[in-house]
Amino acid sequence: MAYKITGQCITCNLCDSVCPTDAIKKVNGSPWIDPELCTNCIGSIHTVPQCIAGCPTCDGCVQISTDYWESWFSTYERLVKKLTKKQDYWEKWFSVYSHKFSEQLQKRQQHQATF
Template sequence: MAYKITSQCISCKLCASVCPVGAIKIIDGNHWIDPDLCTNCVDSVYSVPQCKAGCPTCNGCKKQPNDYWESWFDTYNNIVKNLKKEPDYWETWFNCYSQKYSEQLQKLNSK
């Protein structure tokens, strides 16, 4: 399953610089991920896809399902998550990281 760059992309080009296989292409200012090159960072030193991990928007790229049932379960899980109002893992991580980072900056600025 390859990833796809969404409309949330802010064209910062961070994903292109961190992709270990060079699957992210920029043509006419539009970013896209070549599904033939994308390996989801499987069989690499990374435990998560680097395009997703490096994205400052946390929604710049999402998994693109390969078949009907994978797409169906992905849609189902997203709907259930929204109904339960459960936060996304990356959203939670980003919020926690931002809070800790701002606390550290405040400590440094107060010295």
């Protein structure tokens, strides 16, 4: 997770209402960003994270984590989960690809056999 809600939060709930993935949850009355749902607004229509854009504190009760590796592994795990959920896609792709490749190989062998 790249973003965390700090102690400067005034619990205005604006970040919750603008989050496109509903990643901001309430835990013991305090907002918390769920790392499994947060996409940092990457791949969406937004150019900046909406939790930061909607925060009225200006100083930022939502801050970027400074731990590079935590952010890297979080992004990696999120992308791997997206890929593994598409297992049927890759199996279908491989099946179609191998079928087309076999057809082309047979055509080439038949073509070479005629000469």
